Amino acid sequence: MNPIVPLNLPRTDLQLSRKDGEISVLCIVRRKKIRLTPEEWVRQHFISYLSKELRFPLSRIAVEKSIQYAGLTKRWDIIVYDADFKPYILVECKAPNINISMDTLYQALTYQKEMQGKLIALTNGLNHTYFEVDTGKQQLSVIQELPAND
DSSP, X not given: OOSOXXXXXXXXXXXXXXXXXXXXXXXXXXXXXXEOOHHHHHHHHHHHIIIIISOOOGGGEEEEEEEEETTEEEEEEEEEEOTTSOEEEXXXXXXXXXXXXXXXXXXXXXXXXHHOOXXXXXXXXXXXXXXXXXXXXXXXXXXXXXXXXX
């Protein structure tokens, strides 16, 4: 699958390069070249959306960090920290051809249990679903959009 497809996110200028037939992208956060997969295409566009549209500083965005959960090493896609550097938004990215499903939500909730973010975003670049987490009531509420950084 060609990773470069139109997405339902604001257009962003990414630094792409090609070597030996493989396309790489300079990660906006990690500042290193990453193999451009369909999921990475979505991830980079969503990072740009968080930074440019919602005004979260890149210094408060982390990408593909490992966590330990139930004896397993898991990786979440994007986490946005609040001003106190506590987890605020947990983002799970999928390739555009992968539907956002209950399995995607369960995956994010597994990470959420460990990270304790306030918001969850699920995206495949075409469809986006956002949730607010009330850990006290153990409830999820669908929200229409992610709040901008104030």
